[in-house]
Amino acid sequence: MATFRLQRRYLPPLASGEEIWCQLFSEPSAGSDLAGLRTRAERRGEDWVINGQKIWTSGAHFSDFGILITRTDPAVPKHQGLTMFFIDMKSKGVDIRPIKQVNGQSGFNEVYFTDLRIPDSQRLGKVGGGWRVSLTTLMNERLSIGANMPTGFPELFDFCCRFATADGPIIEDRAIRSRLATWAVRASGLKYTAFRTISALSKGETPGPENSIGELVAGTTMQEIATLALDLQGQMGVLSMFALDLMGQGGVLQGEDQTEASGRFQRMLLRSPATRIEGGTDEILRNIIAERVLGLPPDIRVDKDVAFNRIPTTTRRERS
Ligand SMILES: Cc1cc2nc3c(=O)[nH]c(=O)nc-3n(C[C@H](O)[C@H](O)[C@H](O)COP(=O)(O)OP(=O)(O)OC[C@H]3O[C@@H](n4cnc5c(N)ncnc54)[C@H](O)[C@@H]3O)c2cc1C
Numbered sequence: 001m002a003t004f005r006l007q008r009r010y011l012p013p014l015a016s017g018e019e020i021w022c023q024l025f026s027e028p029s030a031g032s033d034l035a036g037l038r039t040r041a042e043r044r045g046e047d048w049v050i051n052g053q054k055i056w057t058s059g060a061h062f063s064d065f066g067i068l069i070t071r072t073d074p075a076v077p078k079h080q081g082l083t084m085f086f087i088d089m090k091s092k093g094v095d096i097r098p099i100k101q102v103n104g105q106s107g108f109n110e111v112y113f114t115d116l117r118i119p120d121s122q123r124l125g126k127v128g129g130g131w132r133v134s135l136t137t138l139m140n141e142r143l144s145i146g147a148n149m150p151t152g153f154p155e156l157f158d159f160c161c162r163f164a165t166a167d168g169p170i171i172e173d174r175a176i177r178s179r180l181a182t183w184a185v186r187a188s189g190l191k192y193t194a195f196r197t198i199s200a201l202s203k204g205e206t207p208g209p210e211n212s213i214g215e216l217v218a219g220t221t222m223q224e225i226a227t228l229a230l231d232l233q234g235q236m237g238v239l240s241m242f243a244l245d246l247m248g249q250g251g252v253l254q255g256e257d258q259t260e261a262s263g264r265f266q267r268m269l270l271r272s273p274a275t276r277i278e279g280g281t282d283e284i285l286r287n288i289i290a291e292r293v294l295g296l297p298p299d300i301r302v303d304k305d306v307a308f309n310r311i312p313t314t315t316r317r318e319r320s
Helices: 004-016 130-148 153-162 174-202 209-233 235-248 264-275 282-293
Strands: 021-024 040-044 047-058 065-071 082-088 094-098 108-119
Touching: 021 047, 040 065, 047 065, 047 082, 065 130, 082 108, 082 130, 130 174, 130 209, 153 174, 153 209, 153 264, 174 209, 209 235, 209 264, 209 282
Parallel strands: 021 065
Antiparallel strands: 040 047, 047 108, 065 082, 094 108
């Protein structure tokens, strides 16, 4: 298990950003149902040998290290047989394949492990205690997404103050004012919720399930705001998409359309679906808030107490 010496070696450069880390959690058949993961870690003397695959690993292609959740005991219920490790991403046995996105960029990767051998000193937490470690990571991730995510409200407000149609300035439109008021309240609620959490963190507390609220509200608000801004821009909204392309190719735009052409709302609109998936989808965040914040009855989980290797993975028709 990671010792104080290892903590001193790895944590300061992680916090300062001198060394980049990634989060090796999701797999092709384990995203929302993360505890269904299949990457295996098997004990060999003082070492562990890891085989399997991760997907959607942001930044793996430029990361120095990664935290990796694995299955160490398939004979117990799925949440109990998991163990967390950290690995050097340049190790033999780690194959990183960037995923090419529709915009031409590669933000995340597939990562394959073939007989990756690591010492037990790279284990984080207890053997079989990986679920607990991953929950701490996920709650911090949701906090950082929710607390840092711009909703786009100040930009939209500024845009509405300057924008006019043939009917006059849109800031005088009652329907627009009503929507702006709703988003102003939400943006303010998010801001003070984040402040409250940061105050709690400064007193040594850890982020809890309530931090799912920030990511959920910020993601949906950003999408709604960007959609309205594009609707208001009319044809210009589409032109701005084009302008985005031009700028990507080194083109320069001049004149009064520049702000709209900067593609701010278009970028927001294109990014917002990802915000509503990364770190937990809207549905999963709603389940967490319902169960762990509001104390409502839990979602039905038929495989919760079944040994992982006894959970059926194919249908009867496929088996026959
Ligand atoms: C920009 C971005 C960056 C990412 N970075 C990383 C990373 O660095 N590391 C990493 O490990 N992963 C990363 N991911 C992956 C992310 O964690 C998963 O995509 C996410 O958890 C959803 O899993 P999935 O894609 O397998 O979808 P699925 O789990 O297959 O979900 C499909 C749909 O079913 C719904 N659904 C599933 N279960 C339930 C349920 N119980 N109740 C109601 N609805 C349900 C979901 O809400 C969703 O709409 C990233 C994703 C994105 C978009």
